[in-house]
Amino acid sequence: MKSKLIKIFLRLAISLSFLSAVADRFGMWPAEVSVWGNWKSFVDYTAIINPWVPDTIIPALATIATAIEIVLGIFLLIGFKTELTAKLSGFLMLIFALSMTFSIGIKSGFDYSVFTASAAAFGLSLLKEKYLEVDSLIIKK
Template structure:
């Protein structure tokens, strides 16, 4: 089957990857302090405070671990999507991670929170990306070419 998604999948990979790496940069303080325009957290403590609101059933030490795990997952998923390595698995992981965010945000902050963060869009776009038949201009594509 002809892959007619060449440009669309590339743009989707990049936009999803950047959508994971930008909030990580924010929570690590790379984009500036809290209070600056378009800065959500500005530092790790503010991010963990926010994470605690999404998981009020967990103790603070467990929330810290969950924040670390989410951050590591977001960095890995973001990089894998941008370079196009194990793209289908990264897209599925993106979908599952953002679905988890949607559930927690909806339950503890209301449904407007995941809408404001475009979490529904990222989740759906990730699922769509996982169904694309091939990933042109990716490491996956290079390794497929090498195996032919």
């Protein structure tokens, strides 16, 4: 039972972190707790942590990252292809962490716990037992 609770906690924590960050980009969090607060600020931040990407591509990169976070967040929330989704989430957050590290310094990756979240997602990908997941309804044993 402990591993089931750990798995659901990891799924919810990672999923809701993705979805919360997306909500922030669209101004859905109050200003006093918001990191970006609006789409333009997020696109500007995307440019800061990706200085090697041409400015014309930055809006598309911000849109793609946001779309991926929405899909991964929803998939983790409902438990669809959990192991694969968790692994992809781990890689995405590792890319975020490395981008932050190489552009603004390693402290930002630690302050925003992106390395920790990446490790948690990789750990989640190793938990095979199904619990409260759409996968358990699809996969017949």
